[in-house]
Structures are given as C-alpha cells and as structure tokens.
Amino acid sequence: MDVPHLPLQNLDNYISLIQNLISFLPYHLRTPCVHSLAMARFQRYMLTRQRHDLDLSILRSTEAIFLPPPWGGAPPNIIQIFFSISLTLFHRARESRRPKDVKHSVMYLRFLHNQPLEIFNVPPDLVTEVFVHALAIQVELDLGQTQDIEEMAVLCLELLDSDISITPSTDSIMALFRAIKAQFVRWDGLREPPKKAIECLREANRRLPDSHQLSIALACVLFNRFNITYSNDDYEEATAILDKVIASCPPGGQFQVIALHMVAFLAQARSVFDGKPVNVEYAIYRIRTLLGGSSVEEPFRPGLIQELARLQAIRFDDSGGIDGIQDANSCNSEYSCRPSFRDLTESLAEPNGVKSLPITTERQHLEALLSTPRFTNVTDIVEAIEYCRVWLTSYPHSGLATLAGITLCLLLLRAFSYTDKMDYLNEAISVLQDHLINPGVGRCRFMVVGLLISSVTIRFNRLYRKEDFNELMELFPVAVNDRRGRTPERFTRSCEWARTARFFGHPSASTAYDCAVSLIQDTLTFAPTLEIQHSRLVAMRHSYETLPLDSASYLVHMGRLPEAIETLERGRALLWSEMRGLRTSIDQIRAVDLHIADKFTAINRNLEMLTLTALPDGNGGEVGSFEEMEPFGRLVVEQQKLLDDRDKIISQLRTLPSFENFLKASPFDSLRSAAARGPVIIINHCIWRPDILILIHDSPSCLIHTPNDFYSRANKLRDRLLDARKKGLDSDEYEVALRVVLEELYELVGRPVIQRLSELNVPEQSRVWWCPTSAFCSLPLHAMGPIPSDDGAPRYFLDLYIPSYTPTLSALIESNKHGSKMLEKPSILLVLQPDASMEQALEEMQVVQSVNTRVTTLISATATPPAVLERLRDHRFAHIVCHGILEPGKPFDASFKLYRDKRLSLLDIVRSRLPDAEFAFLAACHTAELTDKSLADEALHLTAAMQYCGFRSVVGTMWAMADTDGQHLARNFYKSVFSGKKQGVRYYEKTARALRDAVVKLRSQRGRGMTLERWVNFVHYGA
Incomplete structure (x- = not known):
C-alpha cells in the first residue's frame, strides 16, 4: 500500500484516515496499513520537522515487521519495511546524534545493502547513499570501527559507478571526507588516512574534475597525510590540485580563497618539515x-604575517645576513596589538565540556x-605563561596544543633570562620533556629537541648535574640525525655536541665530529650564489673556522693521521671545492655514456x-603568477632544480663499475699524490692541540708535536703583523714587527720542520709546499729566519728550500695535472695599466717584452677586462702590472684596476675557463692577501682565483708592492725560467725556483x- 505525495493539510487527513482504518481492521490485516501510516508520518516529518512524527514512524515501522501476514497468505514486503525504518532511524540519528539510533540505522542499512533491492522496488543507490551518511555519523561520534571509513570508500565508488546524478555522489563523498577529517582530529593527526579513502577521493576527482569541493577535499586529505609522512609526492599532488582550483575559480570566490589558504599552509608546513631554502621560498611566495x-x-x-616574518628570518639567517635579503622586521608593521591574556585565560578556564573550540574562537587564541615573541615586559610574559598553562590543561588534545607548549617553553626561558629564577628554567625543561614523548609532536620534534638541548645546557652550566649531561648526550644525536631539521641548525648542533663530548671525555666525540664534518659542505647549498655562500660561512664562522681543525686534532690525538688529513681537506676552502666539483673532468663519463656526459656538463655549467x-636586486615583486616570484626566490628555485638533476645523474653514475666513489671526498691514498714532487707541510692551528703534519708521497705521514703555547703565540704573531701594517709598510714599526715575526716563526715552526725534513732525508733545495690554516694563512712561512749558518751570513727558509703554498691538497693535485703542449715555449700575455704612482711600470714592460718568447701587450686603452679575459685564452703565461684593489669584507670584489678604472674582479676571473693556462705573474698589490674579516681557510684572494681558473702556478703578493721591485724581479725571474737549463721540465714547473732565485737577488740589493x-x-702558489 503506497503513500501518495500530498500537501500538508491533505497529508494530515490521510494520516487520520489510516489511523481510523487500522482501528477497525482485524489484527492479521493491519500490516499494510501500519506500514503506510509509518511512511505518512515520515513524510509529514520531512515537511514539518516534528520530532513526534519521526518517533511514531519508527514505532509503526517496527510494529509492521512483527505483525502476521494478512489473510494468512504471503508475507508483506519486509525489505520495504526495513528500508522505511532504516531511513527513519537515520534521520532521527542525524538529528539527535544518539548512539543507539546511529548504530541501529547502520545495522539495518548494512543488512539492506546486501539484499536484491530492485525486486522489492527499493532504490539501491538511495540505500547506498544513506548508508554512507550513516557511517559518517558513526565515525564522527566514534561509535564504530576503524574499517568504517574503508567501507564508506567502497560504497562511494559504487555510487560513482552507478547512474545516479552528480549531487548524491558528491554529497556522499563529502560525507566520507568529513569522516576522515573527524578521525584524523580524534587521533591527533598521528595516523594516516586510509589508502582506500584516498583512492576513492582521487577517483571522484578524476571523474568529476569540475567539482572544486571534491578537489579541495582530496587536497586536504593529502595535506593531512603529508603532515604525518612528509611525502613529497603528497605535497606535489595536493599543490597541483589546489593550483588548478585557484586558476579556474573567479578571483575572490569561496573555493579560490580556501585553496589559497590551503596551498599557503601546505607550503609553510613543508618549509617547517625540511627547511630547504627552495621550500622556504615557495612558502614565502x-x-x-x-x-x-x-x-x-x-x-x-x-598569523600569516607572523609566519612570513619567521620564514624571512630563516632566509636572512641562511644568507648570512647579506645586504639586500629581506629580514623579519619588514613583516611586523601590521601586527602590533597585544591581546588580553587575562580575558583569554578566563574563557579557557570555564568548564564547557567540549574537546575543541569553535573555529572563530580558535583563531583568537592562535593570534x-x-x-x-614580541613581549619584553616581565608582567606581560608572566600573564602569557599563565595563559599557556591553562590552555594546555583545558585542551591538551587541541590542534594548537603543540604550539601552546612550545610558546610556553619560550616564554619560560625568556622569564628565566630576565629574572634568573631557576623555577622558570626547570618548568621549561619539564614542558619540553613532556612534549618530546608525545606522539603528536610530529614535525615540531626537531624544534622541541633543539629547545630542550638549549635549556638543559643552561642548567648543566649552572649546576653541573650528571643527569643533565647524560640527557644532552642522548639529545644531541637525535637532533643531528633528524633529517626533518634544517641543515644549518643540524650542523650547529653537531658542533655543540662535538665540543661538549670532547671537553668532558665522552666516547661520542668521534661520532659527533664525523656528523659535523659530513654536514659542513651541505650548508653551502642553502645559498644560491658564491657571495651568499661566503656570507653564510662568515655568519657561522665560530663553528666553521674551528670545526675541521678541531676534528683533525682529535683524530691526531687518536693516532689516526690519514683521517686527520682527509678531514682537513674536506673542511677547508669549501667554496673553491664546491666550484671545482662543477668543473669535474667528464672524460671517463664520455667513455661510458656520451648522453649522460653531455647532460652532466650542461647542468654543471648552468649551476x-x-x-x-650577482645577488639579484629587489625582494618585493608583484604577487600573482609563480613567474612573478621575487628574484631571489626564483634564483633559489632554479638552483634547487639543477642540484636535484645533478644528484640524480651522480647517483646513476655511482651504480656503474669503477664509478662507486664518483665525486665523493678524496681518500688519503688520493690526497698523498699532492706530495709527488715534494713534501707538503700542513699546520693545524687548533686550540685543543695544534700539530704540524708532513705529507710524504711514498712514506707514512709525519707528525711534529708543538709546545703548549703554540696556539697563542701564533695568534699573537698574526695580530702583531696586521696591527703594524696599519702604520704603513714603509714604517719603522712594520719593519721591526716583521723582523720579530720572522724570527719567532722560525723558532715556532721553522726549526722543528727543518730538523724533521733532514731526518726524512729531504735534501736542501728541494721543493716544499706549505698548506697553512687559520692564523698561519697570514704569516710569511716561506721567509722564516734568520737561520744560523756556518759562515754567519743570514739565511731564511727560502734559502734552504724552494717554498710554495697551496690552499688545499686538491688544488695542488689539480695544478700538477699535465695538459697538452706543455713542453713548448709558452707565449706571454703582458697586461699593463700604469699611472702616476707606478713610474717604473714601463721599465717592467720592457723587461717582459725582451724575454725570448712571443709577448702580446695590452696597455692602457687596450687593457680592458673583456680584452684581457679574451686574450688569456691564447697565452699560457700572463704577466699583469697594475694596481691590485682590496675591498674590506668583500673578497669577491678584489680586483685588478685596468683602463679608466674598469675592474677585472675575482669573480670575473673565476668565471673564465683557461684549461691551457700555466703561469701568471701578478705584479700588483695585495694579490695573495686576505681581505679584512674574510675567512682565512677559504683563501679568497686573486692568486687563488687565478689558480682555480686554470693557471697551474701563480706568483702573488702578500701586501702592497713597491713599484721599483717589479722590473728587477721580472728580469731575474724570466731569465731563470727561459734559461734553457733543465731540459724536459715544463716551464711552469721552473717558476717556483725562478721566483726564489729572483727574490734572493732582490734581497741582496x-x-x-x-x-x-x-x-x-x-x-x-701551485705546481
């Protein structure tokens, strides 16, 4: 007996009629009428929303199930009755949220879903749709099983495969999305959304691509999973979906606004998770x-402004605070209001019995x-501390609980710094310890561990508690090995770990040093340009300058000399090493795969x-399409893409035979080849224990122990020389200071080195190379003395040996590689730019032009930077006579002053490639001098730049050069090089001896x- 669709007034009359009819019918004939009455009351509920009708409809439907069949014949359509009661129960469950109603409706609908509904005139798609919504309510109320969501996903896929309209399918899939979201929140974001549910959302998005609602739902679920797994695939998929929504929606539309928020939060989350510069730039954009x-x-x-400030502070730190990089201060102008923490605390303290706050209220608390972070007043800090305490007590499982805990810790530490009350510090440590064992800490774990390390370190330095030290030794490896942390911060933590472990004799010191050295090179990839990389190294110079030296000294202490030499090589001249890696020879690769070789070459050249x-100007480009990202951001994005492509090729090559160690750090057996033509003397100037190491090609390395005051004496010598230089090179003060420095250098370094060279049977007049570190990079080791002699004549180190310098062993190895045509007499490119202060420059020109070889001269108007760089390719020798310019604090601006004050800078030289170059004589001031505040172990000067771009040997100057010395030095130098003696020896290999002999003659004048x-x-420098 079907129920007609009637207006409300007629429906009332129909219900009265059926009720009267039932009262007159015998008991066994009532079933159809009772079922019709139940359906009629349900229809009236749908029109009036009267709860009374809904309850009576359920009652009548239940009654109809248990009535006997009419006239003793066939049973009534029980399936239809079940359908009506299930539908009615579902509506009451959705309204009342009573667990009993929800469970019964799910039970009945699950039963119906497995029946052949078509033969009973019950619409299967409607049952499936209602079933999905009933399961959603069950999940939201936490009444069912974990499999409920997977069951919903299967049902939604059935709906997508059916012939129903788009709207029911979309509504059901959105119910699935709400259930996933409810379960995710209930689990505090600790469990991944079920895979079947994500597959269902993907399929829905594929079939209904124009549904922005479904697209955002899928992106949201992928975002949730990304917060757990940190899968880059989830990030890329979610971002692509959201970008499509943003592009296809009208500006300012509801879905576009939602997508913009989500894609910003997604980018922010990834920047927190790994801190890579490219992800920071994406998030800023x-x-x-x-x-x-x-x-x-x-x-x-x-909140967005605060997050932007945080990200720009990271960018500012990663760039070493270089000029032109925007910092956090530019973002805070809009955000200056202090909230009323007293009112917020009172609102939290009210017992409301709910697990979470309304979204609008939650926003207030987030703000x-x-x-x-801006609070400096102790009263404000104390109020905020109390607010955070109440928040954590009232809503320990809220999505903001982790933020509230970290905020509380930071406030407690600030309160401790202002008041010096240990209670604040102890509470901060307790809060952090509680958060660390909370599975919900997720992507904030690195931050929490870092704060805990800082806090426990403060307490340990105060109280020296053994428990605190043991905790630090457990926390350091956690922070250092957490790949979700930013590499510069992990590097800093590894240095702290190494220093602490070594100072207190903890056995983890060796592991800590290994971790730190392995991370030091990675920190450079956080800056796209050489200038920014240098600024980054300067900013962290406290760790960078000492770490390789400290680590090497520890290895020496452990008797592991080869590893000590490897460590010094890995940790010094990082910028040159990084650049040299981009000029790796591809001859071996070409023999294996020409396509890979060409691709690798192109990537290296682009990198x-x-x-x-140069650092791009401007940081505030117009917002809009991704192409309009600010210039610095685009630079970082481009660099990361090239680095990723390069890493893929390197990984591919390392799977091939004989390429297993391709571009890995050079082992000791390779490094010792630097001493193929003579010993290399390495001075490790370390505060823990300075040492002198002598690298021999075919014998074990040799160690010279140093006196206890070696470190401090070397620093004093450097400082005295640099201070006296301010008085003027031609001053009596500088002459006295230099004399004292040379004498003390001999006692400190020269005497023990000469004695050990003699013991090693290294004959006098042999080639030796100095590879200094730290303070010794500014000291004239080649001229130590005077050395006592039998005839009483003053001798210096260069009288006994032929000294050269090298920034690193790798640089010397590269310089010793033989090229083509090396035995032929080289031509010379003479570059001359005289002025009034260089009266003898023309005489020097005549000296060079008189050399018995082809000489090309660029002078005055012909000596422009482009012309010099172009002609350098045609000559194996170069002789440059001009002013050398240093810019304090800007090593890459060191330059040669050419025509009309045009500069040939260090960067210009580095950009050039001169594979056939052999020797350069830099007759200019400051060409081997470090700029003020530069990094000694990076060797950023013009001489090293010439060596890097291809010149195997270079003569440079440690300070300003006297104009009159150029012609005398050049005359004797070239006379020695082109004398015709030592046949079969390459001309550039004669330059070290030639310089020594010319200097000795100059000294005699x-x-x-x-x-x-x-x-x-x-x-x-060099070979």
Whole structure:
C-alpha cells in the first residue's frame, strides 16, 4: 500500500484516515496499513520537522515487521519495511546524534545493502547513499570501527559507478571526507588516512574534475597525510590540485580563497618539515600571494604575517645576513596589538565540556600565541605563561596544543633570562620533556629537541648535574640525525655536541665530529650564489673556522693521521671545492655514456653560472603568477632544480663499475699524490692541540708535536703583523714587527720542520709546499729566519728550500695535472695599466717584452677586462702590472684596476675557463692577501682565483708592492725560467725556483734601501 505525495493539510487527513482504518481492521490485516501510516508520518516529518512524527514512524515501522501476514497468505514486503525504518532511524540519528539510533540505522542499512533491492522496488543507490551518511555519523561520534571509513570508500565508488546524478555522489563523498577529517582530529593527526579513502577521493576527482569541493577535499586529505609522512609526492599532488582550483575559480570566490589558504599552509608546513631554502621560498611566495589578496580584517592575517616574518628570518639567517635579503622586521608593521591574556585565560578556564573550540574562537587564541615573541615586559610574559598553562590543561588534545607548549617553553626561558629564577628554567625543561614523548609532536620534534638541548645546557652550566649531561648526550644525536631539521641548525648542533663530548671525555666525540664534518659542505647549498655562500660561512664562522681543525686534532690525538688529513681537506676552502666539483673532468663519463656526459656538463655549467651570478636586486615583486616570484626566490628555485638533476645523474653514475666513489671526498691514498714532487707541510692551528703534519708521497705521514703555547703565540704573531701594517709598510714599526715575526716563526715552526725534513732525508733545495690554516694563512712561512749558518751570513727558509703554498691538497693535485703542449715555449700575455704612482711600470714592460718568447701587450686603452679575459685564452703565461684593489669584507670584489678604472674582479676571473693556462705573474698589490674579516681557510684572494681558473702556478703578493721591485724581479725571474737549463721540465714547473732565485737577488740589493717587507712580499702558489 503506497503513500501518495500530498500537501500538508491533505497529508494530515490521510494520516487520520489510516489511523481510523487500522482501528477497525482485524489484527492479521493491519500490516499494510501500519506500514503506510509509518511512511505518512515520515513524510509529514520531512515537511514539518516534528520530532513526534519521526518517533511514531519508527514505532509503526517496527510494529509492521512483527505483525502476521494478512489473510494468512504471503508475507508483506519486509525489505520495504526495513528500508522505511532504516531511513527513519537515520534521520532521527542525524538529528539527535544518539548512539543507539546511529548504530541501529547502520545495522539495518548494512543488512539492506546486501539484499536484491530492485525486486522489492527499493532504490539501491538511495540505500547506498544513506548508508554512507550513516557511517559518517558513526565515525564522527566514534561509535564504530576503524574499517568504517574503508567501507564508506567502497560504497562511494559504487555510487560513482552507478547512474545516479552528480549531487548524491558528491554529497556522499563529502560525507566520507568529513569522516576522515573527524578521525584524523580524534587521533591527533598521528595516523594516516586510509589508502582506500584516498583512492576513492582521487577517483571522484578524476571523474568529476569540475567539482572544486571534491578537489579541495582530496587536497586536504593529502595535506593531512603529508603532515604525518612528509611525502613529497603528497605535497606535489595536493599543490597541483589546489593550483588548478585557484586558476579556474573567479578571483575572490569561496573555493579560490580556501585553496589559497590551503596551498599557503601546505607550503609553510613543508618549509617547517625540511627547511630547504627552495621550500622556504615557495612558502614565502604563497603567503605573500595570500596576503596580497586578503583584507586587513582577515582572521588569519596576523598569523600569516607572523609566519612570513619567521620564514624571512630563516632566509636572512641562511644568507648570512647579506645586504639586500629581506629580514623579519619588514613583516611586523601590521601586527602590533597585544591581546588580553587575562580575558583569554578566563574563557579557557570555564568548564564547557567540549574537546575543541569553535573555529572563530580558535583563531583568537592562535593570534594570541603568535603574538608572544614580541613581549619584553616581565608582567606581560608572566600573564602569557599563565595563559599557556591553562590552555594546555583545558585542551591538551587541541590542534594548537603543540604550539601552546612550545610558546610556553619560550616564554619560560625568556622569564628565566630576565629574572634568573631557576623555577622558570626547570618548568621549561619539564614542558619540553613532556612534549618530546608525545606522539603528536610530529614535525615540531626537531624544534622541541633543539629547545630542550638549549635549556638543559643552561642548567648543566649552572649546576653541573650528571643527569643533565647524560640527557644532552642522548639529545644531541637525535637532533643531528633528524633529517626533518634544517641543515644549518643540524650542523650547529653537531658542533655543540662535538665540543661538549670532547671537553668532558665522552666516547661520542668521534661520532659527533664525523656528523659535523659530513654536514659542513651541505650548508653551502642553502645559498644560491658564491657571495651568499661566503656570507653564510662568515655568519657561522665560530663553528666553521674551528670545526675541521678541531676534528683533525682529535683524530691526531687518536693516532689516526690519514683521517686527520682527509678531514682537513674536506673542511677547508669549501667554496673553491664546491666550484671545482662543477668543473669535474667528464672524460671517463664520455667513455661510458656520451648522453649522460653531455647532460652532466650542461647542468654543471648552468649551476656554475648561477653560483657566480650577482645577488639579484629587489625582494618585493608583484604577487600573482609563480613567474612573478621575487628574484631571489626564483634564483633559489632554479638552483634547487639543477642540484636535484645533478644528484640524480651522480647517483646513476655511482651504480656503474669503477664509478662507486664518483665525486665523493678524496681518500688519503688520493690526497698523498699532492706530495709527488715534494713534501707538503700542513699546520693545524687548533686550540685543543695544534700539530704540524708532513705529507710524504711514498712514506707514512709525519707528525711534529708543538709546545703548549703554540696556539697563542701564533695568534699573537698574526695580530702583531696586521696591527703594524696599519702604520704603513714603509714604517719603522712594520719593519721591526716583521723582523720579530720572522724570527719567532722560525723558532715556532721553522726549526722543528727543518730538523724533521733532514731526518726524512729531504735534501736542501728541494721543493716544499706549505698548506697553512687559520692564523698561519697570514704569516710569511716561506721567509722564516734568520737561520744560523756556518759562515754567519743570514739565511731564511727560502734559502734552504724552494717554498710554495697551496690552499688545499686538491688544488695542488689539480695544478700538477699535465695538459697538452706543455713542453713548448709558452707565449706571454703582458697586461699593463700604469699611472702616476707606478713610474717604473714601463721599465717592467720592457723587461717582459725582451724575454725570448712571443709577448702580446695590452696597455692602457687596450687593457680592458673583456680584452684581457679574451686574450688569456691564447697565452699560457700572463704577466699583469697594475694596481691590485682590496675591498674590506668583500673578497669577491678584489680586483685588478685596468683602463679608466674598469675592474677585472675575482669573480670575473673565476668565471673564465683557461684549461691551457700555466703561469701568471701578478705584479700588483695585495694579490695573495686576505681581505679584512674574510675567512682565512677559504683563501679568497686573486692568486687563488687565478689558480682555480686554470693557471697551474701563480706568483702573488702578500701586501702592497713597491713599484721599483717589479722590473728587477721580472728580469731575474724570466731569465731563470727561459734559461734553457733543465731540459724536459715544463716551464711552469721552473717558476717556483725562478721566483726564489729572483727574490734572493732582490734581497741582496741593500744599497737600494731594500727592506724585509719588499722581498718577503712575493709568494708562489701551485705546481
């Protein structure tokens, strides 16, 4: 007996009629009428929403199930009755949220779903749709099983495969999404959304691509999973979906606004998770785009501004605070209001019996938590501390609980710094310890561990508790090995770990040093250009300058000399090493795979061009399409893509035979080849234990122990020399200081080295190389003395041996590689730019032009930077006579002053490639001198740049050069090089001896007012 669809008034009459009819019918004939009455009351409920009708409909449907069949014949359509009661129960469950109603409706609908509904005139799709919604309610109320969501996913796929309209399918899939979200929140985001549910959402998005609602639902679930797994695939898929929604929606539309928020938060989450510069830039771009299109009243705006400030602070730190990189201070102008923590605390303290706050209220609390970093007043800090305490007590499972805990810790530490009350510090440590064991800490674990390390370190330094030290030794490896942490921060933690472990004799010191050294090179990839990389190293110089030396000294202490030498090589001249890796020979690769070789070459060339580019101007480009990302961000994105492509090729090559160690750190057996033509003397200037190491090609390395005051004496010598230089090179003060320095250097270094060389049977007049570190990079080791002699004549180190310098062993190995045509007489490119202060420059020109070889001269108007770089390719020798310029604190601006004050800078030289170059004589001031505040072990000067771009040997100057010395030195130097002696020896290999002999003759010209600084000034680098 079907129920007709009637208007409300007629429906009332129909219900009265059926009720009267039932009262007159015998008991066994009532079933159809009772069922019709139940359905009629359900229809009236749908029109009036009267709960009374819903309850009676359920009662009548239940009654109809148990009535006997009419007239003793066939049973009534029980399936239809079950359908009606299930539908009615579902509506009451959705309204009342009573567990009993929910469970019964799910039970009945599950039964119906497995029946052949079509033969009973019950619509299967409607049953499936209602079943999905009933399961959703069950999940939201936490009444069912974990399999409920997977069952919902299967049902939604059935709906997608059916012939029903789009709307029911979309509604059901959105019910599935709400269930996933409810379960995710209930589990505090600790469990991944079921795979079947994600597959269902993907299929729905594929079949209904124009449904922005479904697209955002899928992106949201992928976002949730990303917060657990940190899978880059989830991030990329979610971002692509959201970008499509943003592009296809009208500006300012509901779905576009939601997508903009989500894609910004997604980018922010990834930047927190791994801290890679490229992800920081993506997050900055996304948040700036969102801020650019939002109103000042936007509830999330203060939080976004704070997050943008945090990200730009990271960028500023990673760049070493270089000029032109925007820092956090530019983001805070809008965000200055202090919330009322007293009112917020009172609202939290009210017992409301709910697990979470309404979204609008939660936004207020989010803004309050984000405002605390600006507080400096103790009263404000104390109020905020109390607020965070109450928050954590009232809502321990809220999504903001982790933020509230971290905020509380930071406030407690700030309160401790202002008041020196240990209670604040102890509470901060307790809060962090509780958070660390909470599975919900997730992607904030690295931050929590770092804060705990800092806090426990403070307490340990105060109380020296053994428990605190043991905890630190457990925490350091956790932080250092957490790949979700930013590499610079992990590197800093590894250095702290190594220092602490070594100081207190903990056995983890060796592991700590290994971790730190392995991370040091990775820190450079956080900066796209050479200039920014250098600024980054300067900013962390406290760790960078000492770590390789400290680690090597520890290995020496353990008797592991080869590993100590490997460590020094890995940790010094990082910028040159990184650049040299981009010029790796591909001859071996070509023999294996020409296509890979060409691709690898192209990537390296593009990376080198990008690395050597200048910092782009401007940081505030217009927001909009991704192409309009600010210039610095685009630079970082481009660099990361090239690095990823390069890493893939390197990984591919390392799977091939004989390529297993391709571009890995050079082992000791390879490094010792640097001493193939003579010993290399390495001075490790370390505060823990300085040592002198002598690398021998075919014998074990040799160790020279140093006195206890070796470290401090070397620093004093460097400082005295640099301070006296301020008085002027021609001053009596500098002459006295240099004389004292040379004498003490001999006692400190020269005497024990000469004695050990003699014991090693290294004959006098042999080639030796100095590979200094730290303070010794500014000291004239080649001229130590005077050395006592039998005839009483003053001798210096260069009288006994032929000294050269090398920034690293790898640089020397590269310089010793033989090229083509090396035995032929080289031509010379003479570059000359005289002025009034260089009266003898023309005489020096005549000296060089008289050399018995082809000489090409660029002078005045022909000596422009492009012309010099172009002609250098045609000559194996170069002789440059001009002013050398240093810019304090800017080593890459060191330059040669050419025509009309045009500069040939260090970067210009580095950009050039001169594979056939052999030797350069830099007759200019400061060419081997470090700029003020530069990093000694990076060897960033013009001489090293010439060596890097291809010149195997280079003569440079440690300070300003006397104009009159150039012609005398050049005359004797070239006479020695082109004398015709030592047939079969490459010309550039004669330059070290030639310089030594020329300097000795220059020194002998006492009648010409020869001073120490004039002949000590000249140094030889390379082969």
